[in-house]
Amino acid sequence: MNFSYSEKVVELQKQVISFMEEFVYPNEKKYEEQLNDQETRWSAIPPIMEELKAKAKERGLWNLFLPESEYGAGLTNLEYAPLCEIMGRSLLAPEVFNCAAPDTGNMEVLVRYGSHEQKEKWLKPLLAGEIRSCFSMTEPDVASADATNIEASIIRDGNEYVINGRKWWSSGAGDPRCKIAIVMGKSDYNAPKYEQQSMILVPLDTPGVTIERVLPVFGYDHAPHGHAEITFKDVRVPAENMLLGEGRGxxxxxxxxxxxxxxxxxxxxxxxxxxxxxxxxxxxxxxxxxxxxxxxxxxxxxxxxxxxxxxxxxxxxxxxxxxxxxxxxxxxxxxxxxxxxxxxxxxxxxxxxxxxxxxxxxxxxxxxxxxxxxxxxxxxxxxxxxxxxxxxxxxxxxxxxxxxxxxx
Known part of the structure; x- marks a missing residue:
């Protein structure tokens, strides 16, 4: 195993470090000040964040996490590691470079498993940093570390799926830019154990989707990102919103x-x-x-x-x-x-x-x-x-x- 960094990675390291020192660290306090100056911490994004994102995009320091060169920087996991480490030094940085969770994971899902239509509608604006997303898997009523316990239902009804359930710790759902959730639930309760679950795309403005509350972490509300508890009550989405196919969750x-x-x-x-x-x-x-x-x-x-x-x-x-x-x-x-x-x-x-x-x-x-x-x-x-x-x-x-x- 050779862990030495290529010339390409060394150059990117220099660029990311320089960007952090010039723009990110000096603006950490400003971000908090702008966030706290707002009438509500959940209604708008501190302007400095969008300014920093624009600067990172201009410099090509954007979507570095994604191995696929068609969409990202074409870096391997090993090449991305030292860059991601630098970003981890600041709580702001991952979003600045469009490398923040849960969007990174959701973008990878869409790249690997999404249909052409799903990529056009949701992947492209996520890659552009125009919208954000959340991942709704964990449930308050079951031990979700064992995902076979998940009880939310995703049931086919003609050309639609109907989703019912309660999720929590859906990180990012409090953000006003969060437009889409990937929801995991059961589509067939009688299938083999690991074929009961499916994942489906649910726009957050769909009737029946209710953000009940945003959960603080040791007192930190992580606004405007947040970690939401969400109920899905008779939520209907088109059948084409299913990811990969039933039972593939x-x-x-x-x-x-x-x-x-x-x-x-x-x-x-x-x-x-x-x-x-x-x-x-x-x-x-x-x-x-x-x-x-x-x-x-x-x-x-x-x-x-x-x-x-x-x-x-x-x-x-x-x-x-x-x-x-x-x-x-x-x-x-x-x-x-x-x-x-x-x-x-x-x-x-x-x-x-x-x-x-x-x-x-x-x-x-x-x-x-x-x-x-x-x-x-x-x-x-x-x-x-x-x-x-x-x-x-x-x-x-x-x-x-x-x-x-x-x-x-």
């Missing part, structure tokens, strides 16, 4: 979640790098008990451990990216599961140390640390909790030794 989910999971991990590495950078700057500036904080042995241990943990997580993430590129997502499932456990836990530890170094300032909104910590903590749950990934890893490991796993 699990197949689509597997194709979507692999890249989504690794992108989260890449961004977490960037968040951890920025936290370590802030920690190092802070402890050299502050004195306690007559000497710089950086001279304390425990602080130096924090710094050393953080560097070790970041490098470990990065190398494993690069290996997962390499395998996704060379043998496919299915064969890389072990590595994807490992990084999904490692990266959030690593980021939480590093960010927590930085918060400790900043003292009370670390838990305020004066630094990005508290918000980054909250985001990292959710990723021990999102796209499958740690326990599910660990269980899968254990099963795969035991199978190497011919252990009878029928009852596991």
């Amino acid at each position: 699990f197949e689509i989910a597997q194709g979507r979640l692999g890249p989504g999971r690794i992108h989260h991990c890449m961004r977490l590495i960037g968040a951890a790098e920025r936290a370590l950078e802030e920690l190092c700057k802070r402890v050299q500036k502050r004195e306690a008990f007559g000497k710089p904080i950086s001279s304390q042995g425990v602080v130096r241990e924090w710094i050393a451990d953080s560097r070790i943990e970041i490098e470990q997580a990065r190398l494993l993430t690069l290996k997962a990216a390499y395998m996704m590129d060379t043998v496919g997502n299915k064969q890389a499932k072990t590595e994807i599961a490992m990084i999904k456990v490692i990266a959030p836990n690593m980021a939480l530890k590093v960010i927590d140390r930085a918060i400790q170094a900043f003292g009370a300032a670390g838990v305020s909104e004066d630094t990005p640390l508290a918000a980054q910590w909250a985001g990292a903590r959710t990723l021990r749950i999102a796209d499958g909790p740690d326990e599910v990934h660990r269980a899968q890893l254990a099963r795969l490991e035991l199978k190497k030794y011919d252990v009878n796993l029928q009852t596991v």
Whole structure:
């Protein structure tokens, strides 16, 4: 495995870093100020965001996540990894480059599985950054880590499908630009276990779609993006809104979640790098008990451990990216599961140390640390909790030794 970056990637790294330093970091506070100045945090987008997106698009730093050169930059997962990491240093950056979840995953679904008409209607405006989207899978009444539990119904009625159910944590549904949801539900309750589910495109302005509330995360409402609880009551959409075909929902989910999971991990590495950078700057500036904080042995241990943990997580993430590129997502499932456990836990530890170094300032909104910590903590749950990934890893490991796993 060769993880060295090509000339193309090195040049893109320079461009993304330069853009971050010139435009993104200086405007983080401005974004918050504009958001808070609005009459309601959910009705409009801070103007600075659209300004930054226009600048990124002008410079060709746009849709870098998408491997298909027809639509994106034509980068492999391994090539995109260092760029995604840089974006992860700021909570604003992914959207600035049109590389934000859940749009990235939804665009990949449409590229891989969408019909020509679906691509024309929904993929093109998403690629242009003109609209946003959400992914409605998780339900409040069932353990959605096991997607076979999902109870929302998608039932054929002539030339339409009728959707009924309640979803939550549909990230992005609070955004006034969010126009389309990919909804996962059951289209055949009597089919084999993994053929009961389907995915369908549901415009959010369809009668019967109601956004009940937007859920805060550790007190952060993440406006104007948000994480919505949505009810679907007798929602009717044309039959051509079905993705790939009835009973293909699990197949689509597997194709979507692999890249989504690794992108989260890449961004977490960037968040951890920025936290370590802030920690190092802070402890050299502050004195306690007559000497710089950086001279304390425990602080130096924090710094050393953080560097070790970041490098470990990065190398494993690069290996997962390499395998996704060379043998496919299915064969890389072990590595994807490992990084999904490692990266959030690593980021939480590093960010927590930085918060400790900043003292009370670390838990305020004066630094990005508290918000980054909250985001990292959710990723021990999102796209499958740690326990599910660990269980899968254990099963795969035991199978190497011919252990009878029928009852596991």
